[in-house]
Amino acid sequence: MIMSQPYLSISRVDMDFSRGGVTNPVLRDVNLDVQRGEYISLIGHSGCGKSTVLNIVAGLLRATSGGVIVDGREVNSPGPDRALVFQNHSLLPWLTVYQNVEIAVQKIFKGKRSAAEQRDWILHNLDMVSMSHALDRLPAEISGGMKQRVGIARALAMEPKVLLLDEPFGALDALTRAHLQDEVMRIQSELQNTVMMITHDVDEAVLLSDRIVMMTNGPSATIGQVLDIDLPRPRDRLALADDPRYTHYRHEVLSFLYEKQRKVEPIANARARGAAGTREAAALRA
Numbered sequence: 001m002i003m004s005q006p007y008l009s010i011s012r013v014d015m016d017f018s019r020g021g022v023t024n025p026v027l028r029d030v031n032l033d034v035q036r037g038e039y040i041s042l043i044g045h046s047g048c049g050k051s052t053v054l055n056i057v058a059g060l061l062r063a064t065s066g067g068v069i070v071d072g073r074e075v076n077s078p079g080p081d082r083a084l085v086f087q088n089h090s091l092l093p094w095l096t097v098y099q100n101v102e103i104a105v106q107k108i109f110k111g112k113r114s115a116a117e118q119r120d121w122i123l124h125n126l127d128m129v130s131m132s133h134a135l136d137r138l139p140a141e142i143s144g145g146m147k148q149r150v151g152i153a154r155a156l157a158m159e160p161k162v163l164l165l166d167e168p169f170g171a172l173d174a175l176t177r178a179h180l181q182d183e184v185m186r187i188q189s190e191l192q193n194t195v196m197m198i199t200h201d202v203d204e205a206v207l208l209s210d211r212i213v214m215m216t217n218g219p220s221a222t223i224g225q226v227l228d229i230d231l232p233r234p235r236d237r238l239a240l241a242d243d244p245r246y247t248h249y250r251h252e253v254l255s256f257l258y259e260k261q262r263k264v265e266p267i268a269n270a271r272a273r274g275a276a277g278t279r280e281a282a283a284l285r286a
């Protein structure tokens with residue numbers, strides 16, 4: 001059998017942050033191969049280093065050792081081939097919905113596509129996230145979910161090799177979140193993007209992913225377990241709610257997070273807060 005080369009490869013990544021002479025070893029020996037078109041979720045307790053991994057792939061941070069290869073090229077800096085979408089949308093407040101996508105499209109397709117082609121492309125991407133009705137609105141005039149939609153349209157319009165999503169639905173209410181998750185699944189089935197998404201939401205991870213990458217607690221966090229989500233697509237959240245396979249995957253992730261990687265406050269921190277802290281630490285140890 002011929003194995004295809006991974007499209008995105010994170011290999012032997014270590015990351016230390018140094019501050020005031022103290023070194024904080026955040027990541028140790030992170031290795032992950034992602035195939036083209038795969039949807040990967042990164043899950044782990046707060047502070048373990050998920051954003052650090054994503055920022056290294058984005059080229060915003062340089063690993064202390066090891067590196068990242070995307071489509072055969074080593075990542076050294078940020079580039080339009082890796083589009084990032086954050087939890088808190090990063091739209092420019094003085095530009096309209098249309099202009100916020102336009103600014104990215106102009107930068108990437110200047111000299112390569114005509115003005116008319118660029119306009120069609122902007123409209124197409126805004127249509128894909130159901131935002132065609134609000135082209136002339138400013139970010140302050142639309143809801144949080146709509147802003148997030150525009151952020152996703154802007155990222156998709158860049159035709160990135162890899163879409164990096166840092167808790168893209170984290171700030172949204174449950175209904176808007178479900179709606180946007182469905183939209184992302186639909187777009188994904190159409191475009192077959194390669195996606196790495198950070199999430200804290202176990203259901204979201206199971207619903208959207210081909211694989212869930214689970215990280216151990218820091219310091220010196222690494223990948224503890226990778227779970228293949230072998231559920232047919234298109235996936236329907238209501239039908240899956242009663243599917244035993246879905247429940248099994250969900251249980252696997254929960255068991256990793258709350259049994260194998262139970263978050264326990266370091267005893268030293270608790271002691272530093274005095275007797276009450278010591279009692280708390282004893283309770284956590286029990």
Ligand SMILES: Nc1ncnc2c1ncn2[C@@H]1O[C@H](COP(=O)(O)OP(=O)(O)OP(=O)(O)O)[C@@H](O)[C@H]1O
Nearest residue numbers: 017018026044045046047048049050051052053218
């Ligand atoms: N620029 C930085 N300088 C120093 N330390 C940093 C920096 N960025 C992150 N850290 C530290 O690295 C560790 C991992 O942070 P990171 O934001 O990657 O975790 P996370 O898993 O994404 O957390 P959360 O789920 O809460 O967003 C934390 O201890 C954090 O304080």
